[in-house]
Amino acid sequence: MIGFKSKLLNATLAFTAAIPLATAGMFTSAGSAQAAALNGEIQFNGGFTAGPGSSQITFSQDALTFTPQPITPIAIGSTTGNFSAFNSGNIGNIISFSSKVADNPFIDFGSLTYPGFILPGTDTSSITDGLNTFTLTSSSYKLNQDGLNVGIGVALFGYFTSATGEISNGGGNLTFQVNNASVAGVNSILSSGGSISNLTFSGGTFATVPEPTTLLGLGIVGVGMVMSRRRKTVA
Structure with a gap:
């Protein structure tokens, strides 16, 4: 049980840490696209x-x-x-x-x-x-x-x-x-x-052009999918 809780905590922390990175990346991508697109x-x-x-x-x-x-x-x-x-x-x-x-x-x-x-x-x-x-x-x-x-x-x-x-x-x-x-x-x-x-x-x-919030939502969904696969691996 302790091992399971440790794995769950690690997965949660990894997911939390990934969100800012993903959102920052998505906003950067959205900003670049908006700057370049007519x-x-x-x-x-x-x-x-x-x-x-x-x-x-x-x-x-x-x-x-x-x-x-x-x-x-x-x-x-x-x-x-x-x-x-x-x-x-x-x-x-x-x-x-x-x-x-x-x-x-x-x-x-x-x-x-x-x-x-x-x-x-x-x-x-x-x-x-x-x-x-x-x-x-x-x-x-x-x-x-x-x-x-x-x-x-x-x-x-x-x-x-x-x-x-x-x-x-x-x-x-x-x-x-x-x-x-x-x-x-x-x-x-x-x-x-x-x-x-x-x-x-x-x-x-x-x-x-696409709104940054739309791209952000797609990014968070992508992070969730990655973490879901990670949980299956560590379970």
């Missing part, structure tokens, strides 16, 4: 390219296509979190509603000398390098009558990848409008296979 919010508008002009959308029943190409710049306005490192981005060529896919990465974030402006000689490498990106996994659109105009809202669902490879869940939206139109009229154009061009747009995205 998190926060971005608001943006279409940018401008010398020659082609402003970034625009062509809207059809099955897809959105973006011009100019190969780069459709966006100008980032307000940001939160570590998105503050960026002032511009390059948006992908197409969103396909029928197949729920897009040209990915859908947005490549970076910085330009002037937010969203590509002028002769502008270095665009940071918005075409495939780092700090938003990948679109699905999308849908909705038409709303807004006075004499039709507002179109496009929901975006996907995930962000940081320059160091960390993934964070996220989503966002694109908004634009057709002036002097009705929902019925726009639907008639789309259903007949037509499209509406020269539409300017704005939008926003947000990213979330």
Whole structure:
């Protein structure tokens, strides 16, 4: 009996000692992940390219296509979190509603000398390098009558990848409008296979990363499993 109590006490002390180490490790891991993963919010508008002009959308029943190409710049306005490192981005060529896919990465974030402006000689490498990106996994659109105009809202669902490879869940939206139109009229154009061009747009995205408490809970469960195996060994 004394031997059993001694083993039980040793196991208990070992478990107690392991908790601070595990929690410290989990908080360090969580802090590192949060620092590296993209998190926060971005608001943006279409940018401008010398020659082609402003970034625009062509809207059809099955897809959105973006011009100019190969780069459709966006100008980032307000940001939160570590998105503050960026002032511009390059948006992908197409969103396909029928197949729920897009040209990915859908947005490549970076910085330009002037937010969203590509002028002769502008270095665009940071918005075409495939780092700090938003990948679109699905999308849908909705038409709303807004006075004499039709507002179109496009929901975006996907995930962000940081320059160091960390993934964070996220989503966002694109908004634009057709002036002097009705929902019925726009639907008639789309259903007949037509499209509406020269539409300017704005939008926003947000990213979330795991909470440290979630990682901490997983760490304590892991310690418990280790100590359970240890008790079986010493019993």
